[in-house]
Amino acid sequence: MQTVRSHAVHTSRTRLVGSRPALRRRRRSAGATYIILLALAVVFAGPFFWLLLAALKTRGEWVAVPTKILPAEPQWSNFTHAFTDINFPAYAMNSLFLATTYAVLITLSSAVVGFGFARLQAPGKRVMFLVLLSTMMLPQVLTILPTYVLFSRIGLVNTYWPWVLWGLAASPFLVFLFRQFFAAIPRELEDAAIIDGCGWGRIFVRIFLPLSRPVLVTAFLLSFTWNWGDYIAPALLLDADHTTLSVAITAWYQDPHGNPLPTVQAAAAALYVLPVMLIFLFAQRYFIRGVVGSGVKG
Structure with missing residues (x-):
């Protein structure tokens, strides 16, 4: 022993x-x-x-010694000027309304299209999907002028309707994201629902949408960030009263002589970035799940 x-x-x-x-x-x-x-x-x-x-720098520090990292005395008043020199809350609300509306619509429309490519059968579906993916390689700058001419002719310039139409049109990248996620869901779930008499619309709403919460959050975050940081479309399509915060920051922080105020612009840009950082901080768990889950099955 x-x-x-x-x-x-x-x-x-x-x-x-x-x-x-x-x-x-x-x-x-x-x-x-x-x-x-x-x-x-x-x-x-x-x-x-x-x-x-x-x-936090003074304008003199910015102009005279731009390579100096730390300010001699922090200028917290730059943030006050950033908030009061222009109608910051109004432009922020414009940006929030456009980004939220666009993100909600394009997330739902992309989910519907991705569901169709993942679960429904139709002649030429694979070819249509390849054509859809090929549009991601088209540079956005090529569509700026035709887009403006189109919306101008139908009277949608200086309105928010272009963002609604863009949202309803879905996004090729988000469609690909949803298609990959939906394709990984076991087919037994929809077979059981079909036996119980559910149609495709009810299957999508009652089964696939609840299961796709991570990728829904991911799509919403991506589309919200795209629109929140967009400068070209608001500058091209909206007037001064309806434009977004990105345009206001770059154009309207000036001294009485018309010279730009770079330190105040930097303070406004920091406030501008903060909401997106906070949203991602609280939703990063779902974001990571959505990205990982969408790569499970090709």
Whole structure:
């Protein structure tokens, strides 16, 4: 009995000694991974912190020594001027209304189209899907002039209807995202619903939409960010009273002589970026789930 116990102790000690090098290798690998992630975090967060530091400088520091990192005395009043020199709340509400409306509509329309490509059968479906994906390679700059001419001729310039129409038209990338996610859902679920007498519309609303919450949040975040940060479309299609915050920040922070105020613009840009960062901070779990889940099945 004592021999058996000694052999067991010896075996456990051997395993422990043998596992120590592997444990040290795993720790070194984890440490290297954390260092790389920390370096990437600094690289990606660097521009935002540079923007905050620029917002705390005086105009003289910005013009005379633009390479100086830290301000001599933080100018918190730049944020006050950013909020009061223009009608900041009104332009922010315009941006919020357009971004939310566009994001909701394009998320739902893309989900419907993605569901059709993933679960329905029709002649030429594969070819149509390839054509849809090919439109992602079309540069947006090529469609600016035709878009303006089209909306001008039908009387939609200086209105918010173009964003509604864009939202109803779906997005090729989001359609691809939804199609990949819906294609990974087991077919037994819809077969059982069809046996119970459900149509495709009810199957989509009652089964697929509840299961696709992560990808719905992902699509909403992506489309909201696209529209929130868009400058070209509001500058082209909207007048000064209906335009968005992105246009107002770039155009209307000036001194009495008409010269731009870069530090106030930096403060306004920091306030402009903050809502998107907060939304992503609270919804990043669903965002990651949606991206990972959409790559399960090709």
